[in-house]
Amino acid sequence: MPPRLEFRDVAKSFTMHLRGGLRLPVVANVSFHVAPGECVVLGGPSGAGKSSILKMVFGNYAVDSGAVLVANDNALIDIATASPREILAARRTTIGYVSQFLRVVPRVAAVDVVAEPLIAAGCERGEALERARTFLRRLNLPERLWDLPPATFSGGEQQRVNVARGFITGRPLLLLDEPTASLDAENRAVVVELVGEAKAAGTSFLGIFHDEQVREAVADRIIDVTGFATAAP
Amino acid sequence: MSAPLLTAEGLTRLYGTRIGCAAVDLQIWPGEVLAIVGESGSGKTTLLNCLSARLQPSAGRILYAMRDGVTRELFAMSEAERRFLMRTDWGFVHQNPADGLRMSVSAGANVGERLMAVGERHYGRIRQTAEGWLERVEIDIDRIDDDPRSFSGGMRQRLQIARNLVTAPRLVFMDEPTGGLDVSVQARLLDLLRGLVADLGMAAVIVTHDLAVARLLSDRMMVMKSGEVIEEGLTDRVLDDPREPYTQLLVSSILQV
Numbered sequence A: 001m002p003p004r005l006e007f008r009d010v011a012k013s014f015t016m017h018l019r020g021g022l023r024l025p026v027v028a029n030v031s032f033h034v035a036p037g038e039c040v041v042l043g044g045p046s047g048a049g050k051s052s053i054l055k056m057v058f059g060n061y062a063v064d065s066g067a068v069l070v071a072n073d074n075a076l077i078d079i080a081t082a083s084p085r086e087i088l089a090a091r092r093t094t095i096g097y098v099s100q101f102l103r104v105v106p107r108v109a110a111v112d113v114v115a116e117p118l119i120a121a122g123c124e125r126g127e128a129l130e131r132a133r134t135f136l137r138r139l140n141l142p143e144r145l146w147d148l149p150p151a152t153f154s155g156g157e158q159q160r161v162n163v164a165r166g167f168i169t170g171r172p173l174l175l176l177d178e179p180t181a182s183l184d185a186e187n188r189a190v191v192v193e194l195v196g197e198a199k200a201a202g203t204s205f206l207g208i209f210h211d212e213q214v215r216e217a218v219a220d221r222i223i224d225v226t227g228f229a230t231a232a233p
Numbered sequence B: 001m002s003a004p005l006l007t008a009e010g011l012t013r014l015y016g017t018r019i020g021c022a023a024v025d026l027q028i029w030p031g032e033v034l035a036i037v038g039e040s041g042s043g044k045t046t047l048l049n050c051l052s053a054r055l056q057p058s059a060g061r062i063l064y065a066m067r068d069g070v071t072r073e074l075f076a077m078s079e080a081e082r083r084f085l086m087r088t089d090w091g092f093v094h095q096n097p098a099d100g101l102r103m104s105v106s107a108g109a110n111v112g113e114r115l116m117a118v119g120e121r122h123y124g125r126i127r128q129t130a131e132g133w134l135e136r137v138e139i140d141i142d143r144i145d146d147d148p149r150s151f152s153g154g155m156r157q158r159l160q161i162a163r164n165l166v167t168a169p170r171l172v173f174m175d176e177p178t179g180g181l182d183v184s185v186q187a188r189l190l191d192l193l194r195g196l197v198a199d200l201g202m203a204a205v206i207v208t209h210d211l212a213v214a215r216l217l218s219d220r221m222m223v224m225k226s227g228e229v230i231e232e233g234l235t236d237r238v239l240d241d242p243r244e245p246y247t248q249l250l251v252s253s254i255l256q257v
Helices: A050-058 A084-093 A110-120 A125-138 A155-167 A185-200 A212-218 A226-230 B044-051 B079-088 B107-117 B123-136 B153-165 B183-200 B211-217 B235-240 B245-252
Strands: A005-016 A022-034 A039-043 A065-072 A075-078 A095-098 A173-177 A204-208 A221-224 B006-015 B018-028 B033-037 B059-065 B071-073 B090-093 B171-175 B203-207 B220-225 B228-234
Touching (some): A022 A204, A022 A226, A065 A084, A084 A095, A095 A155, B006 B044, B107 B123, B153 B183, B183 B211, B203 B211, B220 B235, B220 B245, B228 B245
Parallel strands (some): A039 A221, B033 B220
Antiparallel strands (some): A005 A065, B006 B018, B220 B228
């Protein structure tokens, strides 16, 4: 089976124009792939470029050179050269992203935050809300919080909203940036379960987990990003 | 999704020898939100006024895909055709609601007037639709017969939005729609706009100097400086990985709270 995600010789650096054009290499010679139903975890110390790799897949960071290929049904898209519209379409159908922090929209209730990507993908509103409630219940978010905007939630509560929002659409490729960082043991276990079920259904994961137990539980392979970082000129 | 709604080619507007905007190329696709950002005097409002046919460009052309599927050049149309397009298929939300509303007629009439422009004549239906829209923008129905002079700034802006959206336009232009409102009112308006744009599937061009507003509302972003577009791309990319020195300066100047 062809990989769902493939990095081919990707390099990324930042040029800081406000610091006299200082060039900060981030990663170079990044080549790896993620198969359907596989969970690949990026390892290495802070600052090694793990988050940068995720952000390149989601289109938040531009790619200097190389290719980032994402398979969607029978089409292949190179995120490195794709137009904004192609990236937006890939986000609607193929790529999901669970960041460490929730970008809170003023006034929108938690259950609507979770249901939103499903509605955007064409799901009927009532059904989307029902599925959102199922996810929030499973992640043990107290029911009294569902209709409140998450701005005032604790870190762990916000993160569960974020996880539910990421998993609800069942996108074929999910990027996870420390989705369990602020969770207690019970809810970490729920996330591990969710990843396992999605993998069985064919979802591919590229993730960052600092929690060793979670990492061991979900990872099929661990790729040490340090090798990419030191190779940068 | 197959063809752009609006295409601008080499759009230039000069004020004497001064440049308003220079050689701008852009496309707007159905259902997408484009943000134009930049500081005061960067030419973003000039560009918006040219795109929306409110200002004649000095050079360049604008093509628009009409509802009947025919693509027309805006400034080759007659004045009357252009006006009809602006009243029916487009919306324009001004920063100052008083510029977009008729301040001396009732809230209901402000909304109903646009409906009459598309041929609606049945008083009961007009009033019913107006009520529906006031509700949608969170204005109490019992204010329907009041004129907007008695409304707060936030209410006026919501009324202006209702007036513009009642004809289900395919393209809405907004000039700093949240400027001049206090923060809590801004948040409410942003949430409302976000929902409406998503529900109605309309395309929008939003001029703003507020990058947080642009992040929340837009899919794509163009950065302007001295009348030129210096950087464009996916909104997340422009804000998270700005390439141009000026964009880096803009992004690094945001206050964190």
